């Protein structure tokens with residue numbers, strides 16, 4: 001995230017096409033808005049197009065417009081979204097859903113900086129910056145002939161990979177504070193340590209959108225302090241201990257490890273986790289595990305844990 005934030009102002013100031021790559025809810029649209037808002041085009045429109053929600057048969061005339069009479073229903077000329085974005089930015093979200101049949105037309109528009117309305121005969125010059133977003137690997141789609149490689153290279157001038165929340169867990173507490181400030185009625189609301197720990201360790205498949213929704217719910221119901229009992233089940237159950245136990249259970253049932261091996265694996269994982277939480281402080285780790293310092297030392301030695 002830091003490397004993205006370091007580069008983003010330079011990227012915004014340039015006119016390059018940007019491809020945002022990331023799982024659902026990581027903030028692709030937010031970043032697209034930021035790029036537009038801080039770019040020299042900010043006074044002109046940002047036109048967002050959700051390609052996953054547009055029926056393919058409407059897409060061509062939506063994007064490129066049509067002339068009167070192009071279809072039986074086309075009773076007047078209509079500007080396309082590219083024309084409406086004139087001077088500004090067009091954000092094509094879920095570009096991986098762009099129909100193959102129309103990809104060559106899109107490429108032509110991007111290369112020539114001109115659109116031809118459906119049923120039209122004269123090209124119209126356009127000055128539009130392109131930002132696209134995808135949840136899937138376009139290169140892989142291209143290798144399976146589901147995406148045109150030449151279009152892929154055209155839109156992938158500046159790729160920005162936005163990491164999932166579980167790969168940047170340090171961001172979780174400040175983002176929670178941010179959403180609490182926004183949604184909680186009580187400005188002094190706090191999150192208890194164990195609840196914050198569970199929230200930080202959860203896998204967040206829906207990323208920041210999921211985090212926002214959950215904080216919003218909790219802010220509504222909690223008074224004073226958000227505790228473990230205020231967390232949704234999936235987060236409480238996804239606690240580090242549960243994760244470890246589930247993994248050990250898999251070793252036992254699927255990997256055919258012996259009872260002794262599974263128990264040893266469980267011990268090693270618990271010891272490592274306690275040390276990590278205690279940032280290496282053995283006295284603290286022994287206390288969390290409810291064992292004496294000498295027992296902890298013996299076990300670390302036995303398993304050769306630094």
Ligand SMILES: Nc1ncnc2c1ncn2[C@@H]1O[C@H](COP(=O)(O)OP(=O)(O)OP(=O)(O)O)[C@@H](O)[C@H]1O
Pocket residue numbers: 022023024025026027028029030031135175178208209212
């Ligand atoms: N770093 C952040 N700080 C605060 N809020 C954020 C951050 N990143 C994303 N959000 C918020 O999380 C929500 C989801 O973000 P956004 O819609 O940009 O995700 P997306 O990557 O476009 O998701 P999808 O692929 O599902 O469309 C939005 O409400 C957005 O404002």
Ligand SMILES: [Mg+2]
Pocket residue numbers: 028029093
């Ligand atoms: Mg989005």
